[in-house]
Amino acid sequence: MGEFELIRHYFAAASCAQGGEGVVLGIGDDCALLSVPSGEQLAISTDTLVAGVHFPAVCDPFLLGQRSLAVAASDLAAMGATPIGFTLALTLPTVHADWLQAYARGLNQMAESCQLSLIGGDTTRGPLSLTITVFGRTPGGLALTRSGAQVGDLLCVGGDLGNAAGALPLVLGERSADAGQADPLLAHYWSPQPQLALGQALRGKATAALDISDGLLADCGHIAKSSQVALQVELERLPLSAALQTFLGRQGAQQAALAGGDDYVLAFTLPEAELAPLLGAGWPIRVVGRVTAGRGVSLIDGRGQDITPDTRGYQHFKETP
Template structure:
């Protein structure tokens, strides 16, 4: 049977490009660039909660890295280093090899050095810590939004939630949408290029992991303002095409999680710049509403009526 150290050497030791010392000692040696602040974030993925136990290990590896790298994008930081700690119920060499390749592939795609971690026996649990850099004072926080500013979302939120419903047998998606929805769920794409491009443009930002409404609530709480969403502006076309159900598409977009798209605010006079950025990055950026002084979230329907929306995010300890 392979020892812990054999597993690390065989599956979890990778060449680094921007690290003074990676795997092999009691700690890694990093050299942040002058004038930069270090940004650090940790996310844990637990079998049965964040992924199904029989999910493709390569996809699990990719997602474990991606959800952490996405946190760097959300703060307009350049991701540079990542560590991985994992608990394994048993040693399955084929599973580990595929998982490690998926994790490493995501790191390589976003130029992140995998610099160490830990391995132990226990229920399947994956915990990564990512480190990034941002010029001092230029990180985009959740607390910078102001009333009167526009609210934007990247990509096509809602597809990942529909993919999960398909996977659980709760919904039958249109045949040509099953692959894109499952790809959105299993292999999210951290919006690093967008996050970096929004330095100096976005006033507040986060990545949507627990549902657009719930995560918007975090911004509103930190920034002490409210929001008015316009139903006519919501990017509902693709979720609707996937499920052919208007109510389900809207619910997936507003309340579904696992999208890892960037939700951000920006002054109204930057609309042309942000639209040009969408074209440059070949990434949809949709203006979905406006921030306001009044607290809470309202939805403006096409007929002019307004309804109150609850900013409830996924809570691991909630009822």
């Protein structure tokens, strides 16, 4: 099957490739054409997932289709963006019809859930990797960024932390567990749900935001650096699921939440006065700390003691001294 036939058969015919709001022209030409309303800005982000680095080389392609788009769409949530569309650059060692059909099905399901239209991409031969670029829009001046946190703000997250990191031993076949423990952890790893609606609700309210991909401590470091403030995380306030604590124990669950990564839950700073109205509207917000004067990120225990660990999250390329 040639490149263009592959695209037509598995992707161009999918429901997510039939256009949508903001898509003037999708698959079929050299470029897609997008329309952004006057007064709004275009938000763009690219993620690459490589077999053996971001996911096991042998895995369920349907679940991989969901995961590959979800992790990219989460960047739109972090900016408070309304989704428009995405492109897919797919590198395959070989063409297997069953694999492609299952992958395209998982991709389409997540695209419909996120209201993202497939608007183009590329296919080529090589080691399995997936590069997805997502496009969204935000009202001018209201995009959430990492650089606005203020001393006195609350440090918040959008839900339980550590579930995906807890699932990793299950994904790699290093451990097993009964369905009650394993299923919610595996669901979070393979089918994270980008917090798009929460991100939009935080526009004009949160002072800084990002999505947690490399671990709470590591990612909060980006907010601290960009905003030139310090973030203080309180160990006892970490939101941990019952499944994670049963599977890893409380200390193991805390470590997964702090440095495990792959949560794709929003972390954001919020003026204290904004918290009650958001909670009253039903948003799943948990306070995990506070913004203070200074620099960097610290972890404190229930007695207020600094217990900041040396390892704070995942890095692809560790800095050398």
